[in-house]
Amino acid sequence: MTARTVLLLLLPALAIFSLSQRRRLTAVMGMGLFSLVLAATYLFYHAPDVAITETAIGAALVTFIYVLAIRKTGRLVVVCDEAPRLIARDGGEIVGLEQEIMHGFARELGLDLVVRIVPRDDVGAALNRGEADVGAGGIIREVQKKAELISMGFLPSALYRVSGGIVKDAKHLRENEEYFEDTLEAIREQRSLSMTLDLARFLAASRLNLSNYAVERIEGEFSYCFLVSQDQPELLIQLNAYLTRLTESGEMERLIERYMS
């Protein structure tokens, strides 16, 4: 087999490889590689002029433009505040039930998952500004004001009102404007606060000394959900379909078991 034959056989193989990729970046890289092999083929057929042009335009310029084009569309950006067990940092990684769900959802869409940690109040704002696709991090379905698109609930939850504290601290009287990390810090230092915590956050907080705080469970049925950017109603449909499928296949139960028990 000569080098020419190998190159000629590589071309359809690379083309099929690129076409069959779900992940867009891999597909674009495959196309770039296709152009490079094509350029090598031209060279072997004594057409160096065409080979140079093919390398400059096909392998470099077009690949570059495609990469820039998918830079934004190739990812699923999730904004959230940390909620232990649901979505939280663990060492250098982000782990939790919601992370697992989002990871599977992103893979199904052929996108790369990007998780950004922001204060709880900024989740909605980031979605409205179009900086993110999905909002997560212990979002309670029943208290949403419909400013964003709301997914179906995937896990029952509860709400707790935590107030009190010994050390006066005007800064921490405001609710939800901070990272959950700061809330934990405030409780650790027994600073005064007054805020509503969802079940996951409350469980994490209850590991600390809550004896100086008044805790009150808010009556009602609550469940966790995701928020979806208003510009992307079709993403909400896809997300709901994915959540339904997870629940029906029993995979959701397995995940909940793994992270919540």
Added chain:
Amino acid sequence: MKSTAIGILAILLVSAFCVLLLLTVDYHGARGGTDNPYLAAGASETGAVNLVSGIYLNYRLYDSLFELLIFSMAVLGVRFYLNAEKSTKPNVARVAESPVVRIAADLLFGPIMLIGVYLIVFGHLSPGGGFSGGAVGGTGLLLCAAALGAEVVARRFHEQIIEQIEWGILLLIILFAVAPIFFDRLPLTDLLPSGRVGKLLSGGTIPIYNGLIGIKVFIGTWVVIYSFIRHRGEI
């Protein structure tokens, strides 16, 4: 089930097409021969060692001119339609700093530009020419835009001036093509002496065409890229 069948059918069709293409490749033609008049007299007639340049900028200059016109129309179209449709985000945001891209741009920008210029200047002696050299330069500029931000690069180019240069070059090329008429020669014939084959100053008007086409493609590539970047609001 139905989509699988369509998939298999598509793979079979594409494979059959590939085989058909492979069968049509003339392996003997690739080796060349001296019975071809262009191969026999091309270098001495045009003065270009690179016969490809000799053919598309001398024997087939007419084809190349129209090709260039098509390129100009494409650039014009992109600019016209993207400017007509106002962008929702008028401010071009500075691209996020990435050390990898920055360092790559610092290291590669010089060599890329040098290769681009080399391809243009030596287009009549070695593989290359105005089209590929200009495209290489445009790619280098895109790399720079990705590393430093599009606005930083755009500030170096005065938009109105490069637009005038672009169209000026097109006029100049057409002028060069019709100039022989004023010297009682057929249009598109080479006015300049072909020089000593293999020297840098040879090939008649071919190096001039290469240079003009190179600058035109370089500017055109940047205009297209910058129009897209500005329309999108970010790189």
